[in-house]
Amino acid sequence: MLFNSIDFAIFLPLAFSLYWLIDRYSQKYQNAFLVGISYFFYGCWDVRFLTLIIASTTVDYWIGLQLNKTPRHFYKKLLLAFSISFNLGMLFYFKYCNFFLDNISNVFSFCGLELQLNSIEIILPVGISFYTFQTMSYTIDIYKGKIKACKDFITFAAFVCYFPQLIAGPIERANNLLPQFNNKRKFQYNEAINGMRQILCGLFKKIVIADNCALVANQVFMHSYDYSGSTLLIGVLFFSIQIYGDFSGYSDIAIGSSKLFGIKLMKNFSFPYFSRNVGEFWRRWHISLSTWFRDYIYIPLGGSQKGMLRQILNTFIIFIICGFWHGANWTFVVWGLINAAYFIPLIILKSNRKHIDTIGNGNLLPSATELIKILCTFILISITWVFFRADNLQHALSYIAEICSPTLFDYPNLAILEMCQPILVYVTFLFVMEWMGREGEFAFENLGKKLPFYLRGPLYYGLTMMIIWYSGKEQQFIYFQF
Numbered sequence: 337m338l339f340n341s342i343d344f345a346i347f348l349p350l351a352f353s354l355y356w357l358i359d360r361y362s363q364k365y366q367n368a369f370l371v372g373i374s375y376f377f378y379g380c381w382d383v384r385f386l387t388l389i390i391a392s393t394t395v396d397y398w399i400g401l402q403l404n405k406t407p408r409h410f411y412k413k414l415l416l417a418f419s420i421s422f423n424l425g426m427l428f429y430f431k432y433c434n435f436f437l438d439n440i441s442n443v444f445s446f447c448g449l450e451l452q453l454n455s456i457e458i459i460l461p462v463g464i465s466f467y468t469f470q471t472m473s474y475t476i477d478i479y480k481g482k483i484k485a486c487k488d489f490i491t492f493a494a495f496v497c498y499f500p501q502l503i504a505g506p507i508e509r510a511n512n513l514l515p516q517f518n519n520k521r522k523f524q525y526n527e528a529i530n531g532m533r534q535i536l537c538g539l540f541k542k543i544v545i546a547d548n549c550a551l552v553a554n555q556v557f558m559h560s561y562d563y564s565g566s567t568l569l570i571g572v573l574f575f576s577i578q579i580y581g582d583f584s585g586y587s588d589i590a591i592g593s594s595k596l597f598g599i600k601l602m603k604n605f606s607f608p609y610f611s612r613n614v615g616e617f618w619r620r621w622h623i624s625l626s627t628w629f630r631d632y633i634y635i636p637l638g639g640s641q642k643g644m645l646r647q648i649l650n651t652f653i654i655f656i657i658c659g660f661w662h663g664a665n666w667t668f669v670v671w672g673l674i675n676a677a678y679f680i681p682l683i684i685l686k687s688n689r690k691h692i693d694t695i696g697n698g699n700l701l702p703s704a705t706e707l708i709k710i711l712c713t714f715i716l717i718s719i720t721w722v723f724f725r726a727d728n729l730q731h732a733l734s735y736i737a738e739i740c741s742p743t744l745f746d747y748p749n750l751a752i753l754e755m756c757q758p759i760l761v762y763v764t765f766l767f768v769m770e771w772m773g774r775e776g777e778f779a780f781e782n783l784g785k786k787l788p789f790y791l792r793g794p795l796y797y798g799l800t801m802m803i804i805w806y807s808g809k810e811q812q813f814i815y816f817q818f
Contacts, residue, residue, distance in 0.1 A: 337380040339589045340542055341810050347377070352596050356523055363520040367494045370517075370597070374499040378463070385461040388426065393496045395422050396471040400485035400492070403478045412479055419475040423468040430460055435664030463503040465661060467496055469628055474510040476632060483511050491517045498599070500590040504583070504815040506604040506624035513599070521598030530781065531595030536796065537780045538588030539803050545766055546581030547811045548759045549574045552752060557725055560735050565744035567752050568735055574756070575725050576718040577763055580609060582814045583622070588778055607774050609717075609767070610695050610702075612709035614678040615688040617717060625661075629654050640683075647683055652676040662724070667732055671723040678716060694775055762802075 337343045351373045358365050379386050399419045403412055474495075477483045486492040494517050501508060556563060556571025563571070587604035594601045608620035618626050630639075634654050640647040652673070659672025682688040695710075696702040702710065719736070726732035769779045776782040780795075787795065 337377055338810050338812065339586060339593075340539060340807065340813075343380070347373075348593060348596070355597055359521075359523065363517065364488070364490065366521060367488075367490050367517055370499075371490055371493045371497060374494070374497040374502060377499040378497060378502060381462050382459065384459075388430075388461055388464065389467060389497055392423060392426065392468060392471050393493050395419065396475055396496075397486070397489055397492045399475050400478050401487065403475065404485040416475055416479045420472055423472050427464055427468050430458055430464055432660075432664045433458060466505050466507055467502060469507050469625075471496055473507075473628065473632060477510055483514070486510075486514055486518075498594075500594040500597075501601055504586050504590075504813060505622075506587060506590070506602050507628050508602060508624070512602060516599050523598065527595050527598070531592040533780055533796075534588050534592030534595070534778050536592075536799055536803075537778050538585040538590075538592060540799050541581040541585030541588065541766065542811075542813070543806050544762050544802050545759075546578045546585060547806065548762065549578035549581065550811065552755050552759065553578050553725070555755070556752065557735075560731070560738070563738075563749055563752070564746040565739040565741050566746050566748045568739050569744065570748055570752060570756065572718050572722050572725070572735075572739075574759070576609075576714070576721050579721065579724070579814055580605075581766070584608075586813050586815065591778075603777060607770050607779075609714055610710055610771070610774060611713050612691045612695060612706060613682060613687065613713055614675065614716060615682045616691040617713055618675070619692070625658070629658055633657065644683060648680060651679045651683065655679075666729050667723045667726055670729065670732070671720050674720045674723065696771075697775070 337347060355366065355369055355373075358369060375386055375389075378389060396419055399415050402415050406412055406415070474483075478485050486495070491514070495508075495510065495514050498508075498513070553571055553575035556567060557575070560568055560571070584605040591601045591604070602624055604622060604624050606620040606623065608617050611617035611620055634650055637650045637653065638646055639650060655672035655676035656669060657672075658675075659668040659670070662668045662671070679688065682690075695706055722735050723729075723732045726735060766779070769783065773779045773782045783792075783795070
């Protein structure tokens, strides 16, 4: 059930109405209802996937209770090791098994030996990379003494399978989400309206921005060998906007939908394409994942506390794992390596934490220096997206080689330019709105509060009409494959 589908447009209001009809009862009834509709939502993809998420929930619920009970440190280590092994084992089998089988066969072939390792027909369960990381962080936090184990199975199941963020995040932490399930929710009109506003923003990003940018990006990437470097540059720039609109749009819909149920999810995007360096970009892009890697891998490895060389090494380790988390393809590993390499000058110059404020705070426009930094950061990040989008390493390298060739100065393909023109109007509108609303949680939050009704109404009406106009064909979200 896609967020941008008719099915979800029917499901969400029904779930919302029934949820608040049981408001007179305790939070246990609310939690049980959320578990039921979340399992239904997830089962709509493939009912067989439910066994995996129920298994993950049951195992980590039991391990959490045992971690709370035992005073023995050695036994706690065994329990944590089992939880991590179980979740990563599940993730490895469904997501990486064929990747390793293929690469082992290739290594043997390179050495002149024939090893027949047939690929296994495996269906990748949607959301598995997200909910396994969420349950792992729960048991790790209990082990470290940061939280206590949840003693109610239904409450814990709601934490794991909560439908707005189940498929593609945000990857929530137990110390934020679990307490909200432990307390009875009360309907708040203003928060619900804000949620609807954020859903509208997310749908606009996905359907109007991302899906239209995909028309250009897909055409260019699928026929990249036929185009000049100038046309390929257009393709990657449009993919950069596509992936942002697609994933941040999903996050907006997820967070906005959750507000309708009285539950607040963490912010996952904070206007990343207004970043002034790559360090700032990664503090603003997929925040729930980048902070997960920071807290559970980077800091335990020593973070930045053991000298510059160790900090650089830890950064590379994090980004290699981050790349591999995104997919079983060497293109993602190279994508991670390039992002890590971008951090080396920042670490050496100790400017990684330089930009932690809101850009152009209080100003109508960015300064010339800020604008140059934004454009340079956007170009650097766009280069990495070539590896993210390409079919394989050869495709990515040939794509970049053509951009770096003299054909970069050729006139772009006319058909591609014609496709770009109307989309650029929508993209410009989005980034103007994001710049004006950059101090809020999402693009239209402050505008919705500050604009007078006679301007607010036409704005929402116009956005809704554009969404309806372009919503003829449901396009899957990019991050569903991860």
